[in-house]
Amino acid sequence: MNFDYKTELKKIATLNSPIIISSGTFGTSGAYLDLIKNQNIGAVVTKTITLEAKSGNPQPRIFEGKNFIVNSIGLENNGVYDFVINFDKNYKNIPFPIIVSISGNDESEYVKIIKKINELNSPVAVELNLSCPNVDSEGLASAMNLKSFGKTVFNCSQVSKFPIITKLSPFQCINTMYAETAEKNGTTAISLINTVPAMVIDTENMSPFLGNTVGGMSGPAIKPIALKMVHEIYKSVTVPIIGMGGISNYRDALDFLMVGATAVSIGTMNLVDPELPNKILKNIDNFLTKKNIHDFDELKKRFQKNL
């Protein structure tokens, strides 16, 4: 590698690389550690943890379209108490900084979960999943209300001993209000986008395809939507942005970095190719060399000049 990919995410950490693995698509890695241990990954985000255990949604949970998938996992997890007890066992072998993703049904639940997470030492940040389309409306409803959204970010920032990353749903990125509210209420970084609420139908059988009827769309097809959102939010906040949505190759990663992301995150494609991070970085290396660009700030400037 010809370049230094160290990425500073404000007070969260200086990452070895700008590539993060997204929530729900990393796992605990015990099983596939051999595949990823030599990847230059900046950080990994845990599956979203809730206060109580959740058994998830009925099958089928995954639909595959031409260049997207729709999932309705339903935040299957054993709850925060089990998560904290087993944290060392499940994550101690992982050679990357860990970000813990959490979701609550209301403001007070977020605080309860944060207090429990505070018992841990090794995570570098907590990501608030204020956006998952797979929990029933309560979760999304409270997060869709700007006032209660702001209050949740504020309370979590106050209580958490770890820096807070606020993860936005595409519905919270239609304009820049949610991102600005998160910044005002103490978030250290913003990540976007979560899956796009979506539905698929088994036309032949005239029935919904997914066991849960609705789910969230991700994968290559959503990239243009996500890019536009990062582009606009970058202009209205100063906190670092973690950009994601459909990243499957180095061009996708570069595009997010150009429009304003400080780091990028791979979701769906980590399920397919856990060795993608090094492939992306190798190609970025070639690109920067060819274009005679020395770092990502210069890349951003070159793009912003063409706006």
Added chain:
Amino acid sequence: MKINSEDCKILDNIKMSEDGYVITLKTVKFKDKFSPGNFLQLRCSEENTVLRRPFSILEETDGHIKLYFKVVGRGTRRLSNRKSGETVNIIAPLGNSFTVLAKKRVLLIGGGCGISPLLNLSFFLSKKQSIVDALFGFRNEQDYPKMIVENRKRELNNLWITLDETNKKEYNEGTTIDYLKKINIDMYDAFYCCGPVKMMEKLSDILKGKWAQVSLEARMGCGIGICYGCSIKTTTGSRRVCSDGPVFNLNEVIWDEF
């Protein structure tokens, strides 16, 4: 062995039935690394599909992996067009495996491409001196990959083939479930099953109380235990087909969600 990946050269890709193929892949990393029941995740194409496709191992000898697959959609159609000399990327070895019983009398019950992991298993069972009978069902003669099955006849004590429709004496008309009623199932110590969900559900009724293992299929995101896309309900709670399975005890599966 820990999960890993490999670019495998396609040695051949041969049509075996109306829509069934046997593809042979050259492996270095996974030589002697598969247990019966294991599967792999294969990238059929980087352009036409997003996710990998799961396939059971039909056989692995001397670093040659054989898969038996049926063309059902975009990914498998693309795979059927792949030529020898090209490479495909696989992630393997995946999932748990069948319990290989020694010196028992066992019956394999398979439908369609479900025969693949069972034929793999028959090799390991006969090595352990179990007596293996097989009951395999297909739609019709065109659907029956005769070459594959006949190739493995040495390991099988009895072989019964059912076809939904046939007038030939060498086959039995009807389904495996129909034929099972004609067999004295009490003479078997164990049953191993793989096939369409409807068939497996019916078997779970017929084989209630017996020692029986089933290899299940579910839609997979990752195939390596990280996304919870393949979770199913069992009597011991939610389990991932890709990493807790694909082999389960037949009587622990709760079928109402399938």
